[in-house]
Amino acid sequence: MIDPDLLSYLETYITPERLKRFNDVLRERTNYITVAIEDVFQMHNASAVIRSCDVFGIQKAHIIEDRFGERVDKNIAMGAQKWVDIERYSNAKSCIHNLRNNGYKIIATTPNNDSTLLEDFKLEHKMALFFGTEKEGLSPEVLEQADGTLKIPMSGFSESLNISVSAAIILYNLTLQLKRSNLPWSLTEEEILEKRLDWTKKSIKSIDEIIERYRKEN
Numbered sequence: 001m002i003d004p005d006l007l008s009y010l011e012t013y014i015t016p017e018r019l020k021r022f023n024d025v026l027r028e029r030t031n032y033i034t035v036a037i038e039d040v041f042q043m044h045n046a047s048a049v050i051r052s053c054d055v056f057g058i059q060k061a062h063i064i065e066d067r068f069g070e071r072v073d074k075n076i077a078m079g080a081q082k083w084v085d086i087e088r089y090s091n092a093k094s095c096i097h098n099l100r101n102n103g104y105k106i107i108a109t110t111p112n113n114d115s116t117l118l119e120d121f122k123l124e125h126k127m128a129l130f131f132g133t134e135k136e137g138l139s140p141e142v143l144e145q146a147d148g149t150l151k152i153p154m155s156g157f158s159e160s161l162n163i164s165v166s167a168a169i170i171l172y173n174l175t176l177q178l179k180r181s182n183l184p185w186s187l188t189e190e191e192i193l194e195k196r197l198d199w200t201k202k203s204i205k206s207i208d209e210i211i212e213r214y215r216k217e218n
Contacts, residue, residue, distance in 0.1 A: 006211070011196075030175070030178065031060055036064065038092055039065070040132075049163065049164055058175070059084065061085070082202050103126050105127050108146035127174075150170065
């Protein structure tokens with residue numbers, strides 16, 4: 001549970017402009033769509049996907065680090081990792097299990113011929129978009145477990161796009177569709193309060209000392 005008095009106290013340490021920015025951004029955030037990145041080799045690609053999540057209002061990203069280890073470069077993500085919640089997994093199975101338990105359909109992005117074209121894809125349920133490695137794409141395990149597949153239509157000789165480009169295109173289109181729908185895509189009031197507290201803490205230097213002072217006074 002969020003302590004509203006603590007939140008109010010901490011918000012006195014940030015400017016009204018920053019607080020307004022937090023509230024404006026949170027009104028556009030969603031957990032209805034989430035993103036999962038599986039074993040991306042190029043660090044800058046994983047970081048760019050996290051940045052796209054921030055830009056298009058996706059609050060949470062899931063990173064499967066089975067083969068290549070930690071893949072988010074703070075410089076390329078340009079601070080987006082502060083504002084997007086990142087969950088890490090050692091394998092695809094645990095990621096899929098967690099997402100299913102939280103009500104998500106698993107959607108694999110793949111250029112396979114039988115995949116649904118982006119322009120024809122309809123948002124009807126909470127959805128986790130899975131993006132795979134630069135060369136091999138998603139693992140057989142993810143493809144077998146997926147509830148659906150999705151691809152970007154292409155007219156040139158190239159058969160695939162860079163993962164970061166694909167994620168940006170798909171997220172732009174689907175978040176636009178989502179926010180034009182009647183689906184319950186907004187964060188709950190409790191989720192908004194949690195992120196206000198989290199972001200406020202991340203914006204204050206010497207936050208531990210300030211919280212300790214608050215507790216002594218209260």
